[in-house]
Amino acid sequence: MITTEKTDRATSPVGTAPAGTALQKLSPWLSGGGFSLRPLIEEDRDLVLTWRNSPAVRLQMVQSEEIDRPTHERWFERQATQAQSLHAQSLQLMAQKGDRPVGVCNLMTLQGEPLAEASTAEMGYYLGVDDVRGSLLAFVPALLTLNGAFEGLGLQQVQARVKASNLAAIRFNQTLGYTTVESGPLLKMVLSASDYRQASAGLQRLVRPAGNQARAVNGNMKTKL
Numbered sequence: 007m008i009t010t011e012k013t014d015r016a017t018s019p020v021g022t023a024p025a026g027t028a029l030q031k032l033s034p035w036l037s038g039g040g041f042s043l044r045p046l047i048e049e050d051r052d053l054v055l056t057w058r059n060s061p062a063v064r065l066q067m068v069q070s071e072e073i074d075r076p077t078h079e080r081w082f083e084r085q086a087t088q089a090q091s092l093h094a095q096s097l098q099l100m101a102q103k104g105d106r107p108v109g110v111c112n113l114m115t116l117q118g119e120p121l122a123e124a125s126t127a128e129m130g131y132y133l134g135v136d137d138v139r140g141s142l143l144a145f146v147p148a149l150l151t152l153n154g155a156f157e158g159l160g161l162q163q164v165q166a167r168v169k170a171s172n173l174a175a176i177r178f179n180q181t182l183g184y185t186t187v188e189s190g191p192l193l194k195m196v197l198s199a200s201d202y203r204q205a206s207a208g209l210q211r212l213v214r215p216a217g218n219q220a221r222a223v224n225g226n227m228k229t230k231l
Contacts (some may be wrong), residue, residue, distance in 0.1 A: 181209075
């Protein structure tokens with residue numbers, strides 16, 4: 007088991023999520039190290055589109071074309087509806103540093119089953135701000151998401167698709183314990199619960215209370231995501 011403190015449900019960044027939903031199961035794990043994750047809200051609508059279409063993010067995506075406004079609006083409405091649903095197959099979470107939005111993490115099932123009942127899911131993650139993208143703090147939202155995925159949802163495996171040219175993301179995932187199982191222009195990387203717990207043990211200090219976390223980031227390892 008991951009040895010980091012869960013969030014008190016009363017102070018969870020997602021508030022009171024419906025019982026049995028993926029969001030409710032993730033809820034105790036969604037804050038730490040000065041960061042928190044929450045479902046998308048109306049105020050995120052334009053910001054997410056701006057980030058997603060920025061070259062720093064868009065060119066590293068599997069689908070790297072610009073997203074037009076109507077397509078984004080339809081996607082955003084679906085995500086807003088899914089967040090509170092027992093049958094949600096994906097969940098988009100805004101990462102915040104304090105009260106400041108910094109990026110988006112997402113989990114999606116692969117076989118169409120509800121995320122709350124899945125054993126495997128695909129994770130995506132991008133940062134929209136340079137100051138977090140370029141520091142060790144980039145790991146914190148990923149750690150919160152993966153802690154929730156393995157400990158809250160009880161997933162056995164998390165997968166990721168990464169462009170072979172995105173060397174920074176490949177190194178980032180390898181640090182978290184991912185291994186590459188399919189090569190080519192688009193890599194398939196997989197992460198088991200046991201590999202994650204072993205690989206992330208030293209990084210878990212980043213999601214502990216602020217006093218411990220501050221000492222951990224002094225090294226400021228450069229990472230781009």
